Amino acid sequence: MILLAAISFLILASAAVAITRRNLIHAALWLVVSWFGVALFFLWAGAQFIGFVQVLVYVGAVSMIMLFAMLLTRQGRVPVEMLTLKAEKRIASGVLLVSAVFGVIAGCILGTDFPVTEASAASSVTLVRIGESLMNDHAVALLAMGALLTVALIGAVYIASSGEEDAS
């Protein structure tokens, strides 16, 4: 329980710092720390495979995409714009709304008595079983995922590069 509390603190604190940074590169790097925390959570829960996939995909690939996008859109410098009144109103209303959402959901969670079984699912699931289930029961989903990733990446490359003909 203490370990879980420490991991939760790491995840929430780094995410909170990430969204308040003005320098976008720093925000992305704090987000990477948060993703590491999520991977630690997966390892704590016994989902080793998912923990490693989280590090490989999020820290290894998605962070790279975000950092490259920041560089290509010249977001590297800290913006010098002052906080306008419209921005302040937007931030205040956002925080208020989200606090209300959090209050409602947290109240529901704390008020529910979940039936926690003693035999956790973690011990019986081996990598071989995950692989067999993936290839046999979820084969269609796996193929669809492959097609989706291919199409998404081709589309992303096309969209990001289509400006070279019409340089306005």
Add this chain to the structure above:
Amino acid sequence: MTPLHLCLLLSTGLFCLGLVAVLARGNAILVLLGVELMLNAANINFIAFWRFGNPSNATDAPILVLFSIAIAAAEAAVGLALVIAIYRHQRNVRVEDATRLKG
């Protein structure tokens, strides 16, 4: 407060932080950052219930989280390509400036 409650509160907290980033920051890339946080929160939720829940169909949750991570990566790629395209058009990435359907 059982460990499951703490995991669910963690998931809710992370989701709300992502929601704050989407609503309150005016930079398109930070909005996408918030979306990634929300997806991570959903994954934490799945694994929390897998860990403390009913062990039948025990391989479904890791597979679902795997698909969720893959889709999040694809969506980040497409979203950031769109951000680059918007930047090329309006020379900044502020969300409040991207108000017109045709450029």
Add this chain to the structure above:
Amino acid sequence: MSPTGIWDSIDRAPLIVRDVLVSFLPDAWQGLANDILIAATVTVVFATIFALLTILERKGLARIQNRPGPNRVGIPFTKIRLGGFGQPLADAVKMILKEDIVPTSADKVLHFIAPVILIVSTLLSLAVIPLGRHLLPLELEAAVLYFFAAGAISELAVFTAGWGSHNKYSLVGAMRALAQMLSYELPLVLAIIPVIMLTGTLSTSAIVDAQGSWSLGGFLPAWHVFTPWGFAAFAIFVVASFAEANRSPFDLPEAESEIIAGHLTEYSGFKYALFFMAEYFGMCALAGLGVTLFLGGWHAPFSALEFLPSWFWFFAKLFMMLGLFIWVRGTLPRLRMDQLTRFAWKLMVPLALCNLVNAAFWHLSAGWDSPGGLALRWVLSIAIIATPFLLLSRSLFAGLGPRTYKYAP
């Protein structure tokens, strides 16, 4: 087939030392002490290999280039020269005493943590390489996936180094290094997938166990490199690991005649030494993974020699692979950035995918036991991978004929 008696004790020697050291502590601390001891041992062993590797590389390159190499530094404060093998000591002292210059407009935190992240990621990836029969630092079910996850962190470190230096050339160099690492990560993983497919497990110790038999009367080991798909996969893996470790012929990111030194431009002193060390650790990790997955890990080549300690065989094979790295560095010229990426995406990825089909064919034809069937299996398997290789390489590099020289009239 494991050794017995005195040879078993020699094989288990590190474990015996560990047990003696840990037994001095009270019971509650023994688990933690065990973990710390394992981590410290792996670090010290590979740091020693790093030191040895620097001098071996300099001497090896020198001999390939027909010159003696460093041959002055021996035992300090004496006149014994040791043929120059005390050079790592001199290098270490130099690196530690050099001034650590950080540009004033650089991002101090990012500039500092980039080499730290790099070293941490390479040390973490070393944890799943089995160094001997009983010497696996971390036993994981998804060990190969863990290795690649730890390697993926190093890309972040390269970007942080390039960005944190606040230098245009560092950034461009970091982008080039990243493009190279990302392009070659795909053939690396695709080359390993046939091994995982045919052994049915991601655990390195299980993969080494699957290569532990001999045929032809104890003379032909069942290593993956001695099968057609394994040989092709090993070739792709070796080329991709040259690129992943930024070694020649793919050392564009850190070559001296390119963009100063790429992402390492603004680093000096101990941080530069850390980058250097991380690169060599990465090389050792990839070579170790190649030995584990393709060359039979800690098994002996002949069943009669199995009595020798398993860690001896592992380090012998590791040094053979590292010797290959050094040899290729001294022999082949550097590739340009566009040649490099073209090579990865147009040649290596299709070949790795064909190799996947090849491995599937090999697995499905496992029942072809008769001599005729066996010969047919080998011929077909070689044809499946050699035909695309010949066709692709001819068509891709057509028109780049032999160089013709024009002399002034």
